[in-house]
Amino acid sequence: MSVYSLYVISKSGSLLYQKDFRVPNSPVAKQNSNDYLVIASTLHGVHAIASKLTPKEAMNNYEKSRLPTNSNKYGLHCITTELFNVCVFQSATGLKIILMTSKDLSESKLLQLQDKLYEYYTDYVLKSPFYRLEMPIRMKSFDDKVLSVVTSYNV
Amino acid sequence: MSRQLKQLGDDIWRNKVEKVNSELFTLTYGSIVAQLCKDFNYNYDEVNNELFQMGYSIGIRLIDEFLQKTQLSRCVNLKDTAEIVSKIGFKIFLNITPTVAHWAADYRSFGLILTENPLADFVELPDDGKASKKLWYSNILCGVLKGCFEMVQLDCDVSFIQDTLKGDDATEIRVKLIKILKDEIPAGEE
Amino acid sequence: MSYYFSIIGNNDAPLYELEIGTYHQSGDGTPHLPKEIHQLEQFIVNSSLDILQDIQFKNNAIFTKNLDNFYGYQIFSYLTQGNAKFIILTDLKSHDESLRQFLIEINELYVKTLLNPFYTVNNPITSSGFDTRVRLLARKYL
Numbered sequence: 001m002s003v004y005s006l007y008v009i010s011k012s013g014s015l016l017y018q019k020d021f022r023v024p025n026s027p028v029a030k031q032n033s034n035d036y037l038v039i040a041s042t043l044h045g046v047h048a049i050a051s052k053l054t055p056k057e058a059m060n061n062y063e064k065s066r067l068p069t070n071s072n073k074y075g076l077h078c079i080t081t082e083l084f085n086v087c088v089f090q091s092a093t094g095l096k097i098i099l100m101t102s103k104d105l106s107e108s109k110l111l112q113l114q115d116k117l118y119e120y121y122t123d124y125v126l127k128s129p130f131y132r133l134e135m136p137i138r139m140k141s142f143d144d145k146v147l148s149v150v151t152s153y154n155v
Numbered sequence: 156m157s158r159q160l161k162q163l164g165d166d167i168w169r170n171k172v173e174k175v176n177s178e179l180f181t182l183t184y185g186s187i188v189a190q191l192c193k194d195f196n197y198n199y200d201e202v203n204n205e206l207f208q209m210g211y212s213i214g215i216r217l218i219d220e221f222l223q224k225t226q227l228s229r230c231v232n233l234k235d236t237a238e239i240v241s242k243i244g245f246k247i248f249l250n251i252t253p254t255v256a257h258w259a260a261d262y263r264s265f266g267l268i269l270t271e272n273p274l275a276d277f278v279e280l281p282d283d284g285k286a287s288k289k290l291w292y293s294n295i296l297c298g299v300l301k302g303c304f305e306m307v308q309l310d311c312d313v314s315f316i317q318d319t320l321k322g323d324d325a326t327e328i329r330v331k332l333i334k335i336l337k338d339e340i341p342a343g344e345e
Numbered sequence: 346m347s348y349y350f351s352i353i354g355n356n357d358a359p360l361y362e363l364e365i366g367t368y369h370q371s372g373d374g375t376p377h378l379p380k381e382i383h384q385l386e387q388f389i390v391n392s393s394l395d396i397l398q399d400i401q402f403k404n405n406a407i408f409t410k411n412l413d414n415f416y417g418y419q420i421f422s423y424l425t426q427g428n429a430k431f432i433i434l435t436d437l438k439s440h441d442e443s444l445r446q447f448l449i450e451i452n453e454l455y456v457k458t459l460l461n462p463f464y465t466v467n468n469p470i471t472s473s474g475f476d477t478r479v480r481l482l483a484r485k486y487l
Contacts (some may be wrong), residue, residue, distance in 0.1 A: 011341055048342035067225045075343025092229050093219055093306045094341035115223070122220035133215060178460075185462025192463070266422075277460035280474050 001132065002083060002102040003113070004028040006146065007040055008121065010134050011094025015040035015146045017137040022152050027083035028100050043076070043098055047088060051075040067111050068110060069118065091112040105153070120145045160238055163225065164246035169345040172225050178220070181276045185269050188292060194282070195344055199289035214302020217248070221303065229307065229344070233332055237265045238293035240300070240330075249273055257327070264331035266316070272326055287322065291315040297328060347376040348435045348487055349386045350479075352455065354467035355428040359387070361470040361479075365371065382418060383387075390432045393420045399405060408445050423448035425468045427466075431466075447486035448449060454478055 004026045008017035010083055019035045020028065030098040031039065050072040059073055066072065072090040080103070087110060089097040097117050099108065124142040131139070188206065195201040221227075225243055229235040237317045243250050251273065257266035274293045280286040291297075297313040304311040312331040317323035352361040359431040364383070366376040378386070393413040399408065401424055415434075421444055423431040431448050458464055458475055 006232055025177070049345040068228045069222050071341060072228060072343045090341055091219060092222055092341075092344075094339075095219065096284050115226075118223045122216075126216035126219055182460065182462070185460075191461040277462075279461050279463065279474055281463045282471060282473070336404055 001105045002026070003099055003105070003150045004102070006044040006117070007036075007043065007096070007098040007115075008137065009040050009044055009096040009098065012073070012095075012134060012142040013041055013044035014134060016134075016138070017142075019143075019146060021147075021154060023154055036109065042096075043086070043088070046097070047072075065107055065111075067115055070114070080155075087114075089118070091118065091122065094118070097121070113149065116149050117146065120149070156235075157238060157242070160242040161246075164243040164252070167224055167243065167247045168250060176271075177276075181273060184274050184295070185278060192286075192290070197283065198279075199284065199285060201296045203289070203291050203312040206291070206294040207298040207301070211302040213295070214299040215306050216302075217299060217330070218303040218306040220294075221247075227242075233262060233265070233336055237330070241267060244303070253328070257329075259331075264312075264329065265272020267328040267330065269328070272319075275318075275320055275326075278320060282307075287320075291318060293318070293326075300328070300330065304330075305336075308339045310334050310336050334344050346372070346435060346437050346487075347379065348481070349376070349390070349434055351387070351390050351432050351434075352430060352451075352470065353390070353394065353430040355393075356467050358467060359469070360429070360467065361475070362481070363476070363479060365480065365483045365487065367487050369487075374480075376486065378461075379453075382416075382434075386413075386476070389415045389418070390420065390434055390480055391433065393422065394430065397422050397424070401450045408448060410444075423452065427453055427459075429455065431455075443486040447482055450477070450482050450486075451479065454482075457472075 003021055004024045005021065005028045006017070006019045007015065009033055010016050015037050018040070020026070020030055040073060054074040064078075065124070070089050071092045072088055074087050075090065077114070078088065083103075085101050085103055085105070087101065097114055099113065102137050120142060124139060124145055125137050128139060131137070188202070191202045191205055194201070205261055210310045213342075221244060224247065227239065230239060232289065241253045241255050245253055251269065253267040253269045255265055256268050259265070272293055274296070278292060280290060280292065294315060297315060300313045301311060304313070310333045312333060313331075314329055315327070316329045317325055319326050348365050348367070350363045350365065351359055354360050364376045364378065364385065364386070366372050366374050368374050378423040396413050407424045409422045411419055413423045418434055418436055421433040421435070425431070431451055433448070437444070454475060458470055458472065459466065459477070463471070
């Protein structure tokens, strides 16, 4: 099981943080920095569009498989491809944490990881007095934390 | 519901949050306020404003930590919000549980009565005749609440209406819901 | 019995003073210091500071009885850890344990005053709350 890539997107849709993790044979190719922005804003937009398309009945499927803090009820929840999954977490404040993971990552593990990343965001990003909301995250402490937790999943 | 909340607040306070020495905290806040008073030349309206702004900046960040630690999702109505602010919000960050009281008839505003206020230990307002009329010593709390509410798309008015420091019988924060910012609610929610 | 109580900061400037009579033995708290003592009390107290400065590094005691006397008036002193001085001038004849208790509690009040963010060290203590509490203590102990 592996985590290939992480995107953190602000509530207005700008890319705050992006990281590709070094995993052998990762199906997620490295992009140039402009493409990361395109991917982020595309995901943000698709998520919003999806929220308008989701039939009410389908919502129940989401209820079971998300954290209580995940406010993403109708929007884009998960993209399943043959090689990897893209999973979207969204907090009540509009922050999106998007993970690209291998297909064998169990749901409970995924939720755990989403929660952990959200915790690191609150602890290491928001509590930094010099961090301004909506600005790209450039913090070594956050980097290290993310890397160490993700590494523990990449086995 | 109310009991569960209390239990949850207690648990989080006990197990999840880092604690600091209360005197260090009180004195730090005290010296900030005193310094602000000096900097603004004892113009207390400006001091109130500055404290509010500081609180606001804290609030818009703190809310994410609150959501993460409590694992709570959006409240259904303002009544729940009030209970959660008092029993969990104040509990985990300040270890106090203000009483929710004085609901307006339309249930769009309520009061939070602080029986104790850790910010204001040891404090006596300056006796220059103005402070006891104008300065809201703990105004940072209003800013924090305002910031938190705004980030979860509740546009509220938050202000002190009485303070024991000024000789009132109680310390009360008034929260008034102006409107729910429906357009701002992130896509994917109701 | 009457008392003159004064708090002196660590720069030897007066911070607070109070003249008060006993509430015991059917006293009503009004001081009965003679006029000449009343006029001189600040001088008497300040002159005793010299003696205090001499002895304060010689022993560990923070409470000193009979520090000085002036025509039958005794001076008691209490030295805080921050080198502020609480001085009592009184016509009380024998050392009284309750005087010591009084000063210990005053120290507690003084520390609380220091913790007030709007109070600056060595400024006069103008808080009416402080005054009231000192008077209450005086009523209890003096």
